[in-house]
Amino acid sequence: MTTNTPIAAKEERQERLDRGIKVRTEGLYALTSWREMSYLLAPRALLIFGLLFLPLLMDPYWQRVVCVAAVYALLALSFDFLAEYVGLVCLGGAFFIGCGGYISGLLNHHLGWSPFITIPIATIAGAMVSTLILLPCLRLRGVYFAIVSFMFPMLTVNIIVALNVFGGTEGISALATLPNIWFDQYIVIAVLIIALFVMRRLVNEDIGLIFRSIKDNDQAVRASGISITLYKIKAVFIAALMGCFGGAYMSHQYGWVGISLFAMDFSILPIAATVMGGGGTLVGPVLGALLLTPLSEALRGFGQLRVVLYCLILMGFIVYKPEGMMNYLQRKYHQFEHWRKV
Amino acid sequence: MSMGEEALIRVQNLSKSFGGVKATNDVSFEIKRGEILGVIGPNGSGKTTLVNLITGFVKPDAGNVYFGNKKITGLDPAKIADLGIVRTFQIVRPYHSLPAYKNLIVPLNSPRIKRTKGGKSGDRDAVAIDILEEIGFERDAFVPYKIASTLPLGYLKRLELARCLALKPEVILCDEVFSGLSASEIMSMVPVIERLQMEGITILMIEHRLRELFRLVNRVVVLTFGEKLMEGTPEEVVSNQKVREAYLGVETEELEEEEEEEEEEEC
Known part of the structure; x- marks a missing residue:
């Protein structure tokens, strides 16, 4: 009767089993041997050592790319945190970069402070400024917050150009740079690894x-006697810290700050990286950024067509793998899969 | 049952319109300390709006709400919950991505609880699981550890109440905690609510399941079209003719007779 249906026609079916050590409750593991320990440790160690060895494998040109990719990875991490764990879709990545960059640049240019002082100060001060400016919009939700946060970088660029402050369109050049390219790379990679570790701990x-409760149901959080604005402020501050560090770091890596720190790329690429890497996994967006940035660098010759590439990747993942790379890999990694005769 | 005559919450001439609809129109009543007050009324009679107005989720157009002697009209919902007036939601609002017991971490981290604990955190997970067990989550079946989105409605309604309890409230406003539950689930919820009253918590219950409600409540307020029709004991309410007409519906024969009478009068 049902001979034409594919299920009946197949003589084998795929059986998926969760690995024994993964208890049904999420994130709870029963470890009984080194083998099982290594099963959990191996992917984490691979990521950390992979990142640490990355600079050694690159020629000087690509070492620069590593630095930029790590900054994008920080931005993607901050985007993922805000979007998937707080429910604020923040397209203001460029604003964080710009704030951190300009504060660091101005401190170095006018006061002559060394990058080792300006970067930490710019990270914290920049995050405070960003949070303060986003404060009035925090009661907005979903697409409204996204639109407003997307406007801030453009707004700031136009203010800088129109009033010709902070070097205007020229920017501020001849800033102090970091000691050498190795230091350049390892400082940002170290911050990236630490940020990833801290964020993974923080969300639990x-x-x-x-x-996460605010994301799931903000009204219920208010009904529990907690001010959601206060917690949104904390969340934006944490996310802005990562972006502002990236900006401050880049200003000293280039020895220059300018309006291109507010470029749309910093707002858009983290989204592509998050969609590609897998939203809500934190590590996925980081990997997504580390793949997308070199890819876009390799395609530099195509000029503006790079943006087309972003869009194609974004579209491809949204349509065919909306869960993203990391969610897919994690699921496969935690399951045995084999074919069974029926 | 011991309870004082002291009014814990006073609602005075509360009004709220949405566009042209008067959702709440000049409603006044009191909730006495330690009692269970039922609020009933047909669909759209303004019961949920009343809870929203008391808990600050909706700002009233006119009128006031007092908690003891303190005016709480129009305060932020978080501030009102902080004072100890908490609510459940008619349509359950769990934090669906978190395990059931982690849902209670939010109220357990509220300023209200932190004040009473003197800033010490303690073992919040254990406290959360104790509260869930008290409200009817079987500890042995690992129900408290399940992700909220996988729980059936009966548990989600309990979770709503548990989240209120975690705040150590003085008043709970229950917005239809029985709706959507089976008869046996309701029977197991009734003693839970009776126990809350014995622990000294004042309760306002909105409910459509009148039989179960009338067993629980001390007094009933009847709303219709946003206005208070009457208040009294369950017996008084059931025997009141106006309530029967508005809420329980009148017999069609009676209606036809009335219409005939009216027509005769007009003639």
Whole structure:
């Protein structure tokens, strides 16, 4: 009767089993041997050592790319955190970069402070400024917050150009640079690894649970006597820290700050990286950024067609693999899969 | 059942319109300390709006709400919850990506709880699981550890109540905690609510399941078209003719008779 249906026609079916050590409850593992420990440790170690050895494998040109890719990875991490764990889709990545960059640049240019002082100060001060400016919009949700946060970088660029402050269109050049290319790379890679580690811990701590609750249902959080604005401020500050560090770092890596720090790329690429890497995994967007940035660098010859490439990748993943790379890989990694005769 | 005559919450001449619809029109009543007050009324009679107005989720056009002697009209919902007036939502609002017991971490981290604990955190997970067990989550079946989105409605309604309890409230406003539950689930919820009252919590219950409600409540307020029709004991409410007409519906024969009478009068 049903001979034409594919299920009946198949003589084999694919059987998927969760690996024994992964208990049904998410994130709870029962470890009983080194083999099982290494099963969990190996992917993490691969990522950390992979990142640490990355600079050694590159020629000087590509070492520069590593630095930029790591900054994009930080931005993607911050985007993923805000979007998937707090429910704020923030397209203001360029604003974080710009704030950090200009504060660091101005401190170095006018006061002559060394990058080792300006970068930490710019990271914190920049995050404070970004949070303060986004504060009035924090009660917005979903697409409205996205639109407003997307406008801020453009707004700031136009203010800088129109008023001709902070060097205007020329920017501020001849800033102090970091000691050498190795230091350049390892400082940003170290910050990236630490940020990833901290964020993964944070989302499972109490404060992280409150962030996630705000995403799931902000009205219920208010009904529990907690001010959601206060926690959104904390979340934006944490996310802005990562972006502003990236900006401050880049200003000293290039020895120059200018309006291109507010470029749309910094807002858009993290989204592509998050969609590609897998939203909500934190590590996925980082990997996504580390793949997309070199790819776009390799295609530099095509000029503006690079943006077309972003869009194609974005479209491809949204349509064919909306869960993203990392969610897919994690699932496959945690399951045995084999064919069974029926 | 011991309870004082002291009014814990006073609602005075509360009004709220949405466009041209008067959702709440000049409603006044009191919730006495320690009682269970039922609020009933047909669909669209303004019951949920009343809860929204008391808890600050909707700002009233006119009128006031007092908690003890403190005016709480139009305060932020978080501030009102912080004072100890908490609510459940008619349409459950779990944090669906978190395990059931982690849903209680939010209220357990609220300023209200942190104040009473003197800033010490303690073992919040254990406290959360104790509260869930008290409200009817079987500990042995690992129900508290399941992700909220996988739980059936009965547990989600309990989770709503548990989240209120975690705040150590003085008043709970229950917005239809029985709706959508089977008869046996309701029977297991009734003692839970009775126990809350014995622990000294004042409760306002909105409910459509009148039989179960009338067993629980001390007094009933009846709303219709946003206005208070009457208040009284369950017996008084059931025997009141106006309530029967508005809420329980009148017999069609009676209606026809009335219409005939009216027509005769007009003639």
